[in-house]
Amino acid sequence: MGSEREREGAAGSSATQEFVTRVGGRIRALRKRRGWSVQQLAEAGRVSRRMLTDIELGQANPSLATVDRVARALDTDFAALALPERAAADEQVEGVVVWQAPDGSQALLLGATQAPRAELWRWTLAPGGHYEAEPDRPGAQEVHHVLSGRLTLALEAGPQVLAPGQSAVIATDQEYAYRNDGAEPAVFVRVVTGA
Template sequence: MQVIERLGREVRRRRQAAGLTVQGLADSAGLSRRMLTQIEQGTANPSLVTIDKIARALGVDFAALTAPPATEPLHVSQAVEVWSSPAGSRALLHVASARRGGPELWEWTLQPGDRYQAQPDPPGSEELILVSTGTLLLETEERLAALSAGASARLASDRPYAYAAPEAGEPTTFVRVVEAGDSRTR
């Protein structure tokens, strides 16, 4: 898978540029050395949480490790599947800003009854969400909101949250724009 290979190359490049050993980065990210080695070799399929831990340990954001480098004023991007579930749900990263912590444009599809449990993003992070089809159940510790097609929301994503689709009905599709906060304040 192209994104996995690009991720591995970018993690290795940034680790070496920072003067870190595999063990040093693994310790900083809270991962095993074996897992980090497999990621760098492009043989592991890490979770979003794992990629985010590595990014934070390297002092960058998620998009910096997964998106193609931005070298021109206009960058045309192809969607990259970053997450999928056995039920057929998936998350596509369409494009990310060239600047650190800049916006990322995502498209999600959740099959009926499926759920994605997210880990907190860096402090100050937020998402803008627009539901295209179905109903999105957006869960935080404080609230559960059911957003139908055409509804939108702003979510402070620096706390635990989840996306879910109702058990019955059509798949839920939504677009989200993620603006990462500052991981250095963690």
């Protein structure tokens, strides 16, 4: 799995250090609580032992799909690892930047529900920006709603372009990507279910 490390940090994008540190610490704590070795969790999460060690130490640049696989192996979810502790009922939460690229593209996790599991995201893709996703488990879906710019959903069946005010629902148990082929930033809301 030596190429996994290269693939995880590909395309000049990265998770924020705050996100990486929070996720790594929570993964390590949950692993130890279960009494699992790094190797046991690595196998259950389908990630290399070296990558998992780097994630726990806050030194890796894991893909969102890698964090999701490890979360599922620990019987939790992506949002439980990524979001800060619950705020007081009257406190405003602005979300957590979990992915960003040098061009200004970023993914902000705004919140999540437990049952049924759903995540609410706000994405910004700079002109020419893109994000390559990994397939989710069967039955997973995403709802996208474009606020500004144009979003291209690169799907196995072909590209789907959404303009401001347009929405689409896609199955994410396939290879897919987000692209901004336009001249202005593409800003969209993303809701993930079943992942």
